[in-house]
Amino acid sequence: QKMTSLLQIIDGDSEINKNLQDEIPKWLDPAKGFNYKIVAILGCQSSGKSTLLNMLFGTGFQVMDESRGRNQTTLGVWLGKAAELTTQQEDVLVMDVEGTDSRERGEEHKAFERKTSLFALALAEVLMINLWASDIGRWDAANYSLLKNVFELNLQLFQRSKKNKTLLFFVIRDHFYDVKRRTGTPIELLTPTIQKDLEKIWTDIIKPDDFKESKVQDFFDFDFTGLPHKLHAPDEFETKVNLLKTRFFISDQHDYLLDKKYKGEVPSDALPTYIARVWQTIKENKDLDLPSERQMVAVFRCSQIMEAILAKFNEQLKPLRKTLREENKEVQNFAAEATRLMKDAIDQYNTESMYYEPSVSEQKRQSLNDQMRRELHELFILQIKFITSNALHHFKEAFLRGLPSDGKAARNFAELANHLSQKTLTYFDQRATDSIPPGTEWDISLDRASLQEQIDDFISVQRKKQLELLLQEVQALLKKSIYNPLSQHMDRVSHTMWADLNKLYEDTQLKTSQTLRESLQGFNCNEQEIEERVNSLKESVFTQFRDMFREKVKGNLASKMFAKFNESFKYDSSGIPRKWTPEDNVASYFKTARDKGSQLIELFSVLRLKAEFKDVSVFDPSATIDPEYIILTPEECNQQMEIYKRDCDSAYNQAISEQEHAGGKAMMGPLMMGLIAVLGWNEAMMVLSWALFNPLFLILMIILGVVLYVGYAFDMLGVYGTVIKTVLSALLSEAKKFINQKLQAQGLNGPKPKTD
Numbered sequence: 001q002k003m004t005s006l007l008q009i010i011d012g013d014s015e016i017n018k019n020l021q022d023e024i025p026k027w028l029d030p031a032k033g034f035n036y037k038i039v040a041i042l043g044c045q046s047s048g049k050s051t052l053l054n055m056l057f058g059t060g061f062q063v064m065d066e067s068r069g070r071n072q073t074t075l076g077v078w079l080g081k082a083a084e085l086t087t088q089q090e091d092v093l094v095m096d097v098e099g100t101d102s103r104e105r106g107e108e109h110k111a112f113e114r115k116t117s118l119f120a121l122a123l124a125e126v127l128m129i130n131l132w133a134s135d136i137g138r139w140d141a142a143n144y145s146l147l148k149n150v151f152e153l154n155l156q157l158f159q160r161s162k163k164n165k166t167l168l169f170f171v172i173r174d175h176f177y178d179v180k181r182r183t184g185t186p187i188e189l190l191t192p193t194i195q196k197d198l199e200k201i202w203t204d205i206i207k208p209d210d211f212k213e214s215k216v217q218d219f220f221d222f223d224f225t226g227l228p229h230k231l232h233a234p235d236e237f238e239t240k241v242n243l244l245k246t247r248f249f250i251s252d253q254h255d256y257l258l259d260k261k262y263k264g265e266v267p268s269d270a271l272p273t274y275i276a277r278v279w280q281t282i283k284e285n286k287d288l289d290l291p292s293e294r295q296m297v298a299v300f301r302c303s304q305i306m307e308a309i310l311a312k313f314n315e316q317l318k319p320l321r322k323t324l325r326e327e328n329k330e331v332q333n334f335a336a337e338a339t340r341l342m343k344d345a346i347d348q349y350n351t352e353s354m355y356y357e358p359s360v361s362e363q364k365r366q367s368l369n370d371q372m373r374r375e376l377h378e379l380f381i382l383q384i385k386f387i388t389s390n391a392l393h394h395f396k397e398a399f400l401r402g403l404p405s406d407g408k409a410a411r412n413f414a415e416l417a418n419h420l421s422q423k424t425l426t427y428f429d430q431r432a433t434d435s436i437p438p439g440t441e442w443d444i445s446l447d448r449a450s451l452q453e454q455i456d457d458f459i460s461v462q463r464k465k466q467l468e469l470l471l472q473e474v475q476a477l478l479k480k481s482i483y484n485p486l487s488q489h490m491d492r493v494s495h496t497m498w499a500d501l502n503k504l505y506e507d508t509q510l511k512t513s514q515t516l517r518e519s520l521q522g523f524n525c526n527e528q529e530i531e532e533r534v535n536s537l538k539e540s541v542f543t544q545f546r547d548m549f550r551e552k553v554k555g556n557l558a559s560k561m562f563a564k565f566n567e568s569f570k571y572d573s574s575g576i577p578r579k580w581t582p583e584d585n586v587a588s589y590f591k592t593a594r595d596k597g598s599q600l601i602e603l604f605s606v607l608r609l610k611a612e613f614k615d616v617s618v619f620d621p622s623a624t625i626d627p628e629y630i631i632l633t634p635e636e637c638n639q640q641m642e643i644y645k646r647d648c649d650s651a652y653n654q655a656i657s658e659q660e661h662a663g664g665k666a667m668m669g670p671l672m673m674g675l676i677a678v679l680g681w682n683e684a685m686m687v688l689s690w691a692l693f694n695p696l697f698l699i700l701m702i703i704l705g706v707v708l709y710v711g712y713a714f715d716m717l718g719v720y721g722t723v724i725k726t727v728l729s730a731l732l733s734e735a736k737k738f739i740n741q742k743l744q745a746q747g748l749n750g751p752k753p754k755t756d
Contacts, residue, residue, distance in 0.1 A: 005081070006060055009095075009275060010119070012075035014112060016279045020272040027081050028091060030269035036091040037258045039248070040120035042143065043130030045099030047173060048230060050074055052130065053094055055241045056248060058083025061096045074098050077116055086258060087251045095120055100143055115282050117150045122278050125262035126167045133175045133226070136190055137197075144201060151216075152205045167221045167262050170194060175226030191224040198222070223257065298357035302364035305352045313345045313372055320379055330386035331379075334435040338376050342437065345372060373440060380435065384447045387431045392454055395424040399462065409470035414524030417459045424455060463523060467533075470523075474516050474537060478544055481508045486548055493564060493600065498608045505609055509541045542628075546607055550631050553604045557632065558643035560604070561597040565648055569593035569655075580659040590652045597644060605632040 007023050010016055017023070028036065039057070043049045050061035059080035074096055082092035097120050100113045121127055131143065138144075170191075177184035202216035225244060228236045247257045266274045320338075323331050331337065349368055353361040402416045410416060428451055432444045482504070489500045513534050520530050553560075569589055572578055580586060605618045607629040616623045618634050632640070 007079045008076060009079050010077040010116065010279065012098075014076075014115065014283065016276055020275060024079075024272045024275075025269075028093065028268050028271065032091060032268040034264055034267055035089065036093060036264065036268055037086075037126070037262070038093045038095065038124045038264065039126045039128065039258075040095035040097060040124035041128040041130055042097055042117055042120060043099060043128075044132075044135075044143070047099065047130050047132065049099065049130045050096050051230070052128075052171065052227075052241070053080070053096055055238075056245050057092060057094045059094050059096075077119060082248075084249065086249045090258065092248065092258070095124060114149050117147075118154060118282055119279060121150055121154055121166065122282075123275065124166065125164075125264055126169055126257055128169045128171055130171050130173060133172050133185075133190070136172070136193055144197060147198070148201045148205055151202060152207075155205075155208055155211055164261060164263055164265065165219060165221050167223060167257065167259075168198075169257060170222070170224045172224065172226040174229045176228060177226075187224060187226045190226075191222075194224065195222060221262075223255075298360035299364075302353050302356055302361050305349060306364045306368045309345050309349050309352075310368060310371055312348075313341060314375060316341050317375060317379065324379055324382040324386070328386070330383055330390065330431075330435075334380070334383050335437045338380075338437045342369070342372050342376070376437065377440075377442060380442055383435050384432055384444060387428060387435065388447055388451050391424050391428045391431070391451060392458075394427070395420055395455060396458060398423075399458070403462075403466070407469070409466045409473055409519070411519055411522040413463060413466050413522055415522070417463070417524075421452075421455050421459070425452065467523060470516070470519055471533075471537075474512055474519075475540065475544075477515065478508065478512050478537075478541060481511060482541075482545055482548055486545070487552065490549070490552055490560075490604075493560065493603070497603070498614070502609060505541070505545055508545070509538055512537055512541060542609075545609075546628065546631075549607060553631050554636070557600065557604055557640040558647065561600045561640070561644040562647045562651075564600055565593045565597035565644075566651070567593075568596050569651060578655075579662070580655050581662050582659060584659065586652065586655045586659060590648070590655070594645075594648050597648070598641070601632075601637050601641060605630070605637050607631055 005027060007020075008017060009020070041049045041053060050063045053059050053061055054063065057080070059082070061078060061080060062074065076098055078096045080094045080096065082094060085091060097116050098112070100117075129143065172187065172190060175184075175187065175190075177186045199216055207214065225240075227240050227244075230237045247253060247255055250256065251258070320331050320334070323329060346365065346369065349365055353364070398420050399416065402420065403410050425448070428448060432447065436442050436444070485504050486501070489497050489504065494500075516537050517530060517534055520533060525533070569592075570578055578584070578589075602617055606613055606616060606625060608614055610626075610629065613625060613629055616625055618625065618630060618632065618637060
């Protein structure tokens with residue numbers, strides 16, 4: 001396989017090659033643009049990284065000669081170019097990075113490893129991580145500590161400028177699994193362990209604010225493969241390497257590694273400058289320097305101290321959690337208790353960490369403080385929730401108590417609402433502020449705004465109810481103001497009726513509008529709302545007035561007309577009931593009275609509350625009348641007129657009958673008395689002689705005398721007189737009828753009464 005030329009980018013002393021601008025264009029065409037990929041590899045010293053790259057890409061990286069012992073071969077970072085293009089005609093640049101954990105670098109290896117690893121991660125689209133199968137699950141041997149630092153610094157230095165993900169490709173060396181014998185560990189069971197470890201590393205790293213909630217999968221994809229032992233299974237090793245090689249160069253494979261989603265973001269002509277700037281940025285970052293032994297010990301011990309104190313702190317929070325989460329109530333003196341627990345924890349931490357590196361101790365102290373605040377903030381949110389709930393509950397109770405107990409509308413509604421609203425918010429501010437531990441500056445503005453919104457919603461609902469009560473009261477006042485006066489004016493039916501009704505209508509509108517306007521001032525209504533409600537009330541006044549008027553007219557107009565008829569027909573001008581005599585012209589009186597009653601049709605058929613409706617008639621087809629003002633339609637008027645006429649006709653017939661009776665009575669004079677004397681003389685003498693000589697008659701007379709005496713003694717003679725008068729009147733009436741019938745039979749009946 002043809003070997004390509006190599007270029008050392010970073011030497012063993014951390015110095016960058018000064019000739020990158022001249023060297024790289026010699027074997028990477030500046031015109032390539034983005035049509036190239038960079039693959040880098042990380043791993044322990046002497047783990048076969050260079051050998052693997054040479055077999056995969058045809059590069060000529062120096063490899064270790066085991067016959068001369070195991071020692072360092074790759075110093076710094078070397079760059080090579082794959083011997084062939086991918087099927088997409090892309091060049092592949094390959095970076096061989098100095099192995100980690102080398103004895104040659106000794107104590108200084110950590111800082112250099114971090115720098116070169118970060119350098120490879122910043123440049124490569126695919127970063128191969130070469131590790132032994134036996135090291136999976138180990139922290140340092142698997143380079144997890146290195147990855148942790150590299151992840152942190154990559155976020156700080158380069159991630160904001162990167163748009164695409166990087167593929168972390170784990171190559172598990174010396175992997176063994178015999179399917180038939182079921183010995184060893186299948187690759188499918190190893191990869192979850194690595195992924196879980198990487199996720200934990202990502203969770204624990206310190207992230208910039210922009211990436212606080214990020215996951216490792218947001219920035220990296222993961223892929224895994226296993227290779228058998230190169231010496232113990234050389235044929236199988238070579239076969240698998242050849243298969244792996246196709247994944248780098250044949251793009252139509254489903255597991256192609258150099259996918260477009262890992263596309264580089266630096267054109268080929270800018271690559272030398274970009275490489276130099278990346279290394280300069282890494283070298284100038286002091287966080288990559290090797291910590292001292294003292295610092296390492298401080299990190300370990302301060303972490304232990306912090307975790308123990310944090311566990312104790314969480315235990316001490318249990319009573320607060322119980323009160324808030326189980327008992328569902330606020331904690332009294334929350335801020336004081338939280339402050340005490342935090343102070344005790346920090347004091348204990350300071351005492352136990354005072355002998356360790358100050359910078360490390362301070363960093364862990366801040367971490368402890370932040371974690372305690374996070375725990376307390378969760379409880380603080382519940383505390384504010386219950387304070388808000390209690391404040392709202394007290395507000396509602398006080399508000400309902402402040403409303404009139406008699407069920408009437410609260411005329412001081414706005415004053416009550418404003419007073420209790422301010423009082424409740426003041427209570428919330430005091431309780432919530434008192435619950436904020438000093439130095440935390442936790443925000444309660446959103447909770448206060450939420451409470452204000454709930455208060456406003458409750459006030460809005462109550463305001464609507466109270467306004468409904470107020471309108472009901474005004475409506476009751478309206479009915480009271482209208483009903484009796486309206487009935488009186490309609491019953492009198494005077495010529496000033498409509499003038500009186502118009503004055504009643506206007507006075508009622510003015511009185512109720514003024515009452516409503518004054519009452520609405522207590523509800524903090526603006527002028528527009530007041531005018532709208534007053535106008536609505538005026539419409540209601542009209543509606544009530546019209547409906548009451550219509551109710552008293554519909555079905556009753558014929559009765560009113562007949563009553564008006566009777567005033568003229570049955571009574572004279574002095575109000576004395578008429579006694580119809582043969583000389584009276586009943587028909588003339590009838591026509592006059594009927595015409596007067598008929599006039600009420602026009603009077604009551606239209607609601608004459610407008611000047612233009614003063615003289616209009618529903619029977620006039622040319623008249624334009626608002627339907628709202630029509631009380632009776634022409635059809636309804638005709639129906640009432642028919643009823644009225646029937647009643648009038650009945651009264652006329654009765655009058656004629658009385659006149660006829662009066663004519664018959666006039667004939668009963670001396671002739672009648674003479675006839676009675678002549679025809680009844682013998683019978684009268686017989687009765688008188690019988691009475692004088694009959695003992696029963698004498699007894700009857702004695703009883704009659706006793707009855708008269710008792711009536712006189714108890715002042716009951718008037719009652720006796722009334723009874724006797726009634727009986728005699730009935731007997732006399734029957735006698736008259738009998739005699740008239742006899743006279744008519746003999747042709748002696750008197751003259752008939754006149755009809756016109």
